[in-house]
Amino acid sequence: MNQLLDISWLGLWKNNPAMVQLLGLCPLLAVSSTVINGLGLGIATTLVLLGSNVTVSLVRQWIPKEIRIPVFVMIIAAFVTTVQLLMNAYTYDLYLALGIFIPLIVTNCAIIGRAEAFASKNALLPSALDGLMMGVGFSLVLVAIGAIRELLGQGTLLVGAENLFGPAAAGMTIQLxxxxxxxxxxxxxxxxxxxxGFLIALKNIVDNAAAERQKRHQPAPTIERVRVSGNAE
Amino acid sequence: MNLLSSPFTRQSLKTHELMRMVILCCIPGIAIQWYFFGWGNLIQIMLAVSACWVTEAVILIMRARPVFRITRDSSALLTGVLLGIALPPFLPWWMTVIAAVFAIGVVKHLYGGLGNNLFNPAMAGYVLLLISFPVAMTSWQPVVAQAQHQMGLWDSLNLVFTGFSSDGYSIQQARMTLDGITAATPLDTIKTDLRQGLTLDESQQNPVFGVFAGAGWEWVNLAFLLGGLYLIYRRVISWAIPGGMLLSLFVISGISFAFQPDGAASPMMHLFSGATMLGAFFIATDPVSACTTVKGRWIFGALIGAMVYAIRTWGGYPDAVAFSVLLANMSVMLIDYYCKPRTYGHKERQ
Known part of the structure; x- marks a missing residue:
């Protein structure tokens, strides 16, 4: 149980793919212009990450070491194609808005990075959780950047919500x-x-403050003097 | 016998003396700009200087640095002055404040303060606005003599702070010329006309052109040239950067003008229009973000000149000094790496 909590914490915060590993920056920076675009790509990436991590973890015994990267890429590409076709079918406007960045999920280093670094060495359950949490961590950053950019750029939030959630969500757009x-x-x-850059700075501030607090709560180490010469009397 | 004893050290300028000297040498240019374009730029300079100074003080307090000792170096003042000169006269006040806060807060202090910034703060602030608000940032006023509505000090203040003069004219109306059309800058006019297939002669029938370059602009540039020459005479700036920049701009535009005298702006036009002289003597020579080796400074200047020509001729914006300076700032480390002078007693690098 503890290990699963650790994995979640790593994916969401401590080893966040976007803010700490700085992987997958190309789609992150390109499509995070609105909350909905960010959320759409975040969900797509999470699904691919989950699927690829599960599959890689299941077949990890049978993949020869020498050709593991091409095999991982093919597994990821299969999931990306699935997600792309699903988005084409159900969220067509979002599919158009994200454009080339959906197929480009294949080249997102965060995904192949998790397959190589985690899923190919761990059992099914931890791998699935790792994929899910890394994906959610990535999506959270996408949504945060999307929200800030949308608010600063056009003063709104959730523009184009109907693209993701269907026509009923058209009223969700907020003009702030x-x-x-x-x-x-x-x-x-x-x-x-x-x-x-500002988000990473903010994260560092929070981390530093937490480390500082932890240091203060620890009892000061007692100093023991060691006699090196002379006689004790 | 009138012998001097050693050591023969010379008193060098301190940072704040240097900064103040540069600001003083801007004054002729600012005065001419005031004469031709009205009160707008003085207001922008005041605004930018105050915003820069306040930002500098606030960030120094946040960084727990000695506020009074550091703000005395006047570097924030200089950034504000350069920014204020470069901005369009009737730009809304909050845009100026955004540029000033970005220039000092992000470009200067996030990199570690004076002496550590990679980019020229004033130009980075300018480019932030140029990218964000392209329409407002390219809305320059016609020279006062050609403007339909005369804007006094009170009108200008109202325009900057409320968007309307006291008679209710908007910024776009303040840009009307006597002919009732919206004014364009000389560089803008040439670019549009040449793209529409007009010849240079036809384009220069436009009243925005003066004796040898743009009306008003030529004298502003001459005044900055004078101020800059005095800076070189006092050895505040080295002559390599302005020399390299003006020479390369002159040579490149000269070649293109010689080949197609009717389809390209003349070298004089390039040298005395827009922000050329201000850029060459006051902006590109920023001692922090420019090259430090002698050979490197020539290359740095020449690079800026070439990019100014390229962007003015083929780019999307009418003037190019800010972009060129920032792009050249990026290449400073590379240039300096290859221009390191040989140390005495060491062999030349193979």
């Missing part, structure tokens, strides 16, 4: 700020880099 002019840089790739 009204601008005469859009703050374009937030919507353009440089804004994604800036927001990403």
């Amino acid at each position: 700020l009204e601008f005469d002019q859009e703050f374009l840089i937030a919507l353009l790739p440089p804004g994604a880099f800036l927001v990403m």
